[in-house]
Every structure is written in structure tokens, then in C-alpha cells.
Amino acid sequence: MKPYYWESQHGNFGDDLNLWLWDFLLPGFRDVHPDVLLVGVGTVLNKALLPEAGRKLVLGSGFGYGALPDMGDRSLWDIRCVRGPLTAEKVGVPESLGIVDPAVLVPDMPEFRNLPKRHKRTFVPHWESAVAGLWPVTCATVGMHYIDPRGEAKDVIREIAQSELIVAESMHGAILADAFRVPWVAVATSDSINSFKWRDWAATVGVEHRPRRIPISSRAEAIVKGARFWGVDYDRSNAAAPRRPDEGDIAVKVEEQSGLRLAAKQVLAAPSTLALWQASRATPQLSSDARLAERKARLYAVLEDVRRDYL
Numbered sequence: 444m445k446p447y448y449w450e451s452q453h454g455n456f457g458d459d460l461n462l463w464l465w466d467f468l469l470p471g472f473r474d475v476h477p478d479v480l481l482v483g484v485g486t487v488l489n490k491a492l493l494p495e496a497g498r499k500l501v502l503g504s505g506f507g508y509g510a511l512p513d514m515g516d517r518s519l520w521d522i523r524c525v526r527g528p529l530t531a532e533k534v535g536v537p538e539s540l541g542i543v544d545p546a547v548l549v550p551d552m553p554e555f556r557n558l559p560k561r562h563k564r565t566f567v568p569h570w571e572s573a574v575a576g577l578w579p580v581t582c583a584t585v586g587m588h589y590i591d592p593r594g595e596a597k598d599v600i601r602e603i604a605q606s607e608l609i610v611a612e613s614m615h616g617a618i619l620a621d622a623f624r625v626p627w628v629a630v631a632t633s634d635s636i637n638s639f640k641w642r643d644w645a646a647t648v649g650v651e652h653r654p655r656r657i658p659i660s661s662r663a664e665a666i667v668k669g670a671r672f673w674g675v676d677y678d679r680s681n682a683a684a685p686r687r688p689d690e691g692d693i694a695v696k697v698e699e700q701s702g703l704r705l706a707a708k709q710v711l712a713a714p715s716t717l718a719l720w721q722a723s724r725a726t727p728q729l730s731s732d733a734r735l736a737e738r739k740a741r742l743y744a745v746l747e748d749v750r751r752d753y754l
Contacts, residue, residue, distance in 0.1 A: 444472045444500070444753070446481045449492060454593040455570045456600065457615030458485045460546060462599035463597075467552050468545070471754055474587055479753075484545050486640050488512070488530065502749070503545035506530045507640035524745050527643035542745065543647040543738040546615055547622040549600060551739075555623075558604045562588035564723045567599075567616030572632055577712045580749040584641070584709065585720040592616065610722050612657075614641055621648060621735070626727035629654040630719075633670040647738055648730035655722045660715040661708060673711065 448461035460485050465472055466573070472481065479498045486507035487493065493512050500521050505526030514520045514534060524542045525531050530542035549555060565588040568578050573591050580591035591600050592613045600619055603609060609620035609627040614637075620627040631654040641652040658672075659665045665672035709716075 444476045444479045445482050446498075447487065447493065448483065448485055449485050449487050451570060451593075453574060454468050454595075455594040456592050456594065457546065457613065457618075459596040460484060460549065460615075462553070462746075464549060464552075464663055468548060469750065469754065475754060486526075486637070487582065488514075488525070488534065500749070500753070501525065502745070503542070504530075505544070505640050505643055506533045523749060524639045527641070527645075527647045528543065529639060529643040529646065541643070541647065542741050544615075544618050544644050545742060546618050547648075547735065547739055549619060550604070550622050552665065554597075555600065555604060558601060560605055560607055562602065562606040564588065564608045564610065565590055565602065566610045566723075567592055567603065567704055569614045569632070569636060571663060571667055572612055572660075575661060575667040576632075577664070577708055577715070578661040580705070580709060581660055581712055581716045584716050586721065587719070587723055590616070597674065608723065608727060610719065611751065612636065612654075614644065617641075621650075621728075621730050623701060624729065624732075625681070626725050626729045628722050628725050630657045630722050631655075632657050632659055632664070632715075633668045635668050635670070649734045650728050650730050655718070655725060657718040657722060658714040660712045662711075 446461045446465050448458045451458060465481060465483060479500050482499050482501045482504045484503060486505045488504050488506040488511055489509045490512040491509050501522040503524055503526055515551050522536055524540050526544050527532060528538045528541035563621060565584050567590045570592045572578060573593055579589045590599055592599060595657050603619045604623040606625055609616055609625050610630055611617040611620060612630050617627045617629055629652060638652060645652045659670050663673050665677040669678055697751060
């Protein structure tokens with residue numbers, strides 16, 4: 444059996460954790476049923492992503508983009524559980540199978556237990572924000588720790604666990620924070636943040652997805668997301684999108700002075716900086732211990748059935 448996950452060219456810890464989580468949860472799964480694909484953590488129930496041929500074992504995957512594959516043949520699709528009730532409804536399985544994202548079990552791995560706190564407040568952006576945003580500088584300005592979601596998955600997760608508060612644009616930043624019992628605040632920098640998958644997970648642990656809006660931090664980030672920056676709308680398909688004359692003038696004047704260039708970018712990112720600071724002081728969320736424990740117990744029961752049937 445082989446785990447399937449969406450492999451970003453940039454890297455994304457929420458998807459990359461599939462590389463080792465299932466070895467902990469289902470030891471020996473790789474040595475059996477080579478014709479079966481384990482479809483686990485991630486928004487991967489998508490016709491364009493999953494191979495059409497072959498058997499699939501679905502454990503906690505979610506829907507959120509594109510079109511669903513044809514999952515009608517249950518001899519090829521063994522759907523044991525999905526990420527949440529919204530995915531369950533889309534797939535056409537009982538709501539009771541929308542248990543929770545399997546990433547909530549990561550804190551049960553011995554290497555992640557009893558980690559010391561090192562960071563007061565931490566920001567985990569969406570990977571698109573990390574690609575082109577000014578967030579490391581913005582975080583430094585407001586005294587926050589910055590985590591790049593494209594980093595090695597275990598390193599990213601340790602830093603989340605070692606924080607006292609997480610401001611999360613990354614959904615798995617919030618999921619892991621909640622699982623480690625770290626209070627979190629959801630934020631969004633653009634409409635490209637998928638609220639369906641957030642609400643899908645949030646419903647399983649009894650919280651609401653109510654993200655605070657934070658402005659785009661740079662023109663490059665706006666182009667990547669096809670969003671607005673300082674009153675100009677950018678088309679993500681057009682890297683040569685227009686820019687405000689004042690921004691262009693600044694860029695020309697500081698061309699040979701990287702320090703001034705950075706300072707100019709920081710000035711343009713001031714609304715983002717202020718909004719991020721305010722988010723880090725907002726009232727955070729955290730699911731109840733009882734609700735999280737109940738969902739984990741249900742997921743472990745599913746895994747026990749999978750061991751019996753496959754291993």
C-alpha cells in the first residue's frame with residue numbers, strides 16, 4: 444500500500460506529513476496490498492489529482508477544489524472516513540464518517556510529546572503567502588515568530604507545538620495548534636483561502652471558522668493570488684500587471700539601495716503589519732478537550748478496523 448498526497452513544488456507541511464504519519468498509525472501498511480492507494484491527509488478528493496485506476500482506501504481526506512472523482516464503485520473505493528461533514532455530504536456517505544482530519548493524531552507520536560515552549564506568538568501563513576509575501580519581515584516588526592509552511596514537516600510541527608499562540612492562515616497550522624492544545628486565531632489575506640475546507644474541519648471539533656482579514660503584504664503576493672494591493676487589482680495570470688505610480692517611483696529610486704528598498708516595502712506593508720499585530724492580540728479559539736478526545740477515539744476505532752481488514 445502506498446500513501447497518496449498532493450506534492451507541492453514548493454513544499455507544504457500539511458500534505459508532506461503523509462510521508463511518515465501513516466507509518467506510525469498503521470505500521471507495516473507499505474508491505475501489504477500493493478494495488479491499494481491510501482488516500483489520507485489533504486484536500487485530495489479531486490478528479491484531477493487522483494489516478495482513475497486502482498483501489499483506494501480513504502482515511503480522513505477532504506474535498507474542496509475542482510470536481511469529485513467517480514466514487515460509486517465501492518469495490519474500488521473503500522471510504523472509511525473523511526475530513527468532516529461537508530466532505531461527507533459531497534461524497535454521499537453518512538455524516539458520521541466525517542470524523543476529523545487525521546493530522547490531529549500527530550501529537551500522539553512520541554517525538555512530539557512534552558516539547559518545551561519557545562515562542563510567545565507565531566504566524567503560520569498559507570504556502571501561497573509564503574512564496575511571495577513580506578511576512579518574515581512583518582512578523583519581525585511586531586515581535587512574532589514566523590514559520591514557513593514550506594519547511595520540513597516535522598520541523599514546522601515542532602515549532603507549532605512550541606508556541607503559546609498560533610495565528611494561522613494555513614489550515615493545518617490551526618489543526619496542529621488545536622491538536623497540541625495551542626490557542627489559535629484564524630486569518631485570511633485573500634479570497635483564495637478556501638473556507639469550505641476550514642468549515643469542514645472546524646465542524647468536527649466544534650469551533651467556527653471566523654477568520655480575521657489581513658491585507659496582502661506585497662505587490663508580488665497580490666500577483667500570485669490575483670488580489671488587490673493598494674487599490675490595484677492584479678491578475679495572477681499576468682505577471683506584468685500594472686502597479687501604482689508611487690510604488691514604481693519608489694522601486695526606481697531605491698534600485699541600488701537594498702536597505703531603502705526594503706524600508707519602502709515595509710511602508711507599503713504597514714496595513715498588513717498592523718492587522719497581523721491586532722490578530723495576535725485577538726481572543727483565540729480552542730476546541731474542548733472532550734470534543735477533541737471523542738473525535739480522536741472515533742478515528743482510532745476506524746484505524747483498528749483497517750488493521751483488521753488490511754494488515
